[in-house]
Amino acid sequence: MNIEDYRLYCLSKKGATESIPFPKLPNILVFKVKGKMFTATNIDTFNSFSIKCEPETIEELRMQYDALQEPSYFSKKHWSSVLMDGSISDKILCEWLDISYRLVVAKLTKKERLDLENL
Template identity: 85%
Template sequence: MNIEAYRLYCLSKKGVTESIPFSKLPDLLVFKVKGKMFTATDINTFKSFSIKCEPETIEALRAEYDALEEPSYFSKKHWSKVLVDGSISDKILYEWLDVSYRLVVAKLTKKERLELENL
């Protein structure tokens, strides 16, 4: 996976926007659904990206995949940093992005979820 494939995949999801919202982190590209972040990466290096994970499975996934690490800036219980080092197939990376997106959508209000369905 390269940064453009990552970017296009994220933007292909309903209601997703991209931005660089943190003035102290001017290279951090963030993808949000209805204003809630589901993934982020360094736009210049794309060495890794962050995803939201299910707390029940996050430790098992980190044990199974060396390229899945605790995040630098986010909750270790809900987020993981994925190293883009070629050790994980693009198929699995896309599945993890899907999970991250679904977890964020599930926490939206009923009204916001209905708005997404109608896009």
């Protein structure tokens, strides 16, 4: 997966938006749904991206996949950094992005989820 495939896949999610929201980090591209982040990456390097994970399975996944690392700036209980070292198939990368998106959508208010369904 290259950065453009990543970007297009993220934007294919219902209600997804992209932005560079951190003035002091102009190279960090963030994807959100209803204002809540579900993934982010460095657009200059695209050597990794962050995803939200299920706390119950995050440690097991990290043990199974060397490319799944503890994040630098996010909660280690809920987020992982995915190293783009070529060891993870695009199919699995997309599945992880799907999970991250679904976890964020699940935390939205009922009204926000209904608005999203009606897009």
